[in-house]
Amino acid sequence: MARYRQIYIEFWQDGFVLDLTPEEKYFYIYLMTNSKTTQCGIYELPKRIIETETGYNRETVEKLLQRFVEYGKIAYHEPTKEIMILNWIKYNWINSVKVLSLINKELNEVKNIEFIKLFIQNCKDYGYRIDTLSIPHLDEVEEKKQKPSNDGGSMPYQYPMDSPSIDLGEERELEREREEEREEEQEREQEVVQEVIQFWDDNGFGYNNIEGKTQLLSWLDDSQFPKPKEMILKAMNIACSSNKRYLKYVEGILRNWENESLLTVSEVEQREVSRRNGQPKKMNYNPTKDRF
Structure with a gap:
């Protein structure tokens, strides 16, 4: 399926962009239009993918990422390989039910909780309504991550003992197919x-x-x-x-x-x-x- 990212023609006259080197301009456009980008502007982008798609070596990739972090244009979380374009929603926000539903799904897949907090704060700063988004309570998510299990780490069995047996392989396959259908839709x-x-x-x-x-x-x-x-x-x-x-x-x-x-x-x-x-x-x- 083809997907599109919108770049305003004023991009080339922007004061910040005018001061960038040709290499930086190319990399900035790549960050906004690569195959991993999302509607919310937060996405997972391993450095090896950047190397493959841009042709840069690891040293150059790390140098450019750090440079745009210092410019205040992106944030990069090394443990989860996630990137956030900080002013993405300023230029790409669409208050459509279907688009908001897509953003809601994307946010619930973001691993770095701090990025979700920052996204919500940006929405508030720009005056965008986010009351239709259903995001788990962030404090509860963090509490669950930090709270140790009471039974030494074992997980409770999620099905009653008298329930029919479940083929986990088949269940996972069905869930994968449903997820692919949702993504295609x-x-x-x-x-x-x-x-x-x-x-x-x-x-x-x-x-x-x-x-x-x-x-x-x-x-x-x-x-x-x-x-x-x-x-x-x-x-x-x-x-x-x-x-x-x-x-x-x-x-x-x-x-x-x-x-x-x-x-x-x-x-x-x-x-x-x-x-x-x-x-x-x-x-x-x-x-x-x-x-x-």
């Missing part, structure tokens, strides 16, 4: 989000309009009438054709389709054909002057 959802954002950015709806993007993506997650990606792209295409590239116009189109119970692009196109063939009434998109 999350990647598909992320691709949908990225495709909508890419269309928005490429067609003049406002590259830096994060609020507008977030509002548009909420149509994918509507609890009563979620819209498929194709419907949203179709509405945006109509807005482009009418030279009305703003959120309210696109939402007006989507609401009209919702009111007419049009659920697919095919149904929309059939309705358009019917109207051209004998129903001259045009769809009223009811755009307003309010724009994001």
Whole structure:
């Protein structure tokens, strides 16, 4: 499955980036776009992987990692091989139910508790809502890690004695398959989000309009009438054709389709054909002057 990472074109004019060496610029982009990156900006990245993907030797990798730690751009935890891009969420936060669900899963897989604490603090500093995230109480996690077992280290048997026998190998295989299915589904959802954002950015709806993007993506997650990606792209295409590239116009189109119970692009196109063939009434998109 293809995945995408967004780099703002202002990256090259950033004062910090302008002062970097070509080697540092290459490495910084690598840290933000490599195959291990996540939506939350915290991911496991062993140095041997960095060597393989960048072509640098171990000495150069360690030198560059330390340099960006000193620059205050990343944190690296050697015991868990995890890296955190400190300002990642500032430029990559999307308040979508599906994206937040993905972030929630990623955070619960982070091994370094301090990184989770720092992520939560960054969200608070930027004013991002995190009440939908379900992260284990960090103090309890640390307490469990430090608290010795009462029975000399033995673990309690998790099944009652009269339960049927369980094939642990089969159970692990089923769990692995379920996990792969969940990951594939999350990647598909992320691709949908990225495709909508890419269309928005490429067609003049406002590259830096994060609020507008977030509002548009909420149509994918509507609890009563979620819209498929194709419907949203179709509405945006109509807005482009009418030279009305703003959120309210696109939402007006989507609401009209919702009111007419049009659920697919095919149904929309059939309705358009019917109207051209004998129903001259045009769809009223009811755009307003309010724009994001």
